[in-house]
Amino acid sequence: MSKDHKPAGPSQRMLRVGELVRHALAAIFARGEVEDDALTGSVITVPEVRMTPDLKIANAYVMPLGGQHAEEIVAALNRNRKFIRGRVAPQINMKYAPEIRFFVDDTFDEASRIDALLRSDRVQRDLRDDEEDGDQQ
Known part of the structure; x- marks a missing residue:
């Protein structure tokens, strides 16, 4: 170093x-x-x-x-x-x-925003798609 x-x-x-x-x-x-x-x-x-x-x-x-x-x-x-x-x-x-x-x-606001994003339908759908792809391999 x-x-x-x-x-x-x-x-x-x-x-x-x-x-x-x-x-x-x-x-x-x-x-x-x-x-x-x-x-x-x-x-x-x-x-x-x-x-x-x-x-x-x-x-x-x-x-x-x-x-x-x-x-x-x-x-x-x-x-x-x-x-x-x-x-x-x-x-x-x-x-x-x-x-x-x-x-x-503003860390509480930022954490809430990230939590809301993670709970959104789009992210949940992507997570389900990834799990299904993993099951097929």
Whole structure:
């Protein structure tokens, strides 16, 4: 293997710090520390936080319970990100707290779309055709 080969995924350190930030964000949201009208009454989940290799930026993927008003909630979190960063900093025990950017987590939508495709009549018909072809050989 050559020296300039880069690993395919995030490093262990990136994953560990991302998980620390994720837990800190979840705790802050659970306690309702962020005061913004758009967040009132919202239960926000944080399925994933991806760190940049230099650990300076945390991309936090969030989704309100039920998925309603996701864009408005992400906008409110981004408006309050300096405050949130100040709350996260003491919880993660790092020299510098990362800048936090919030995004709507669309993995649930994507999984639902793939599931619907797999259940479609066309795919089911193709699967049946493949099974029948296998039986004839």
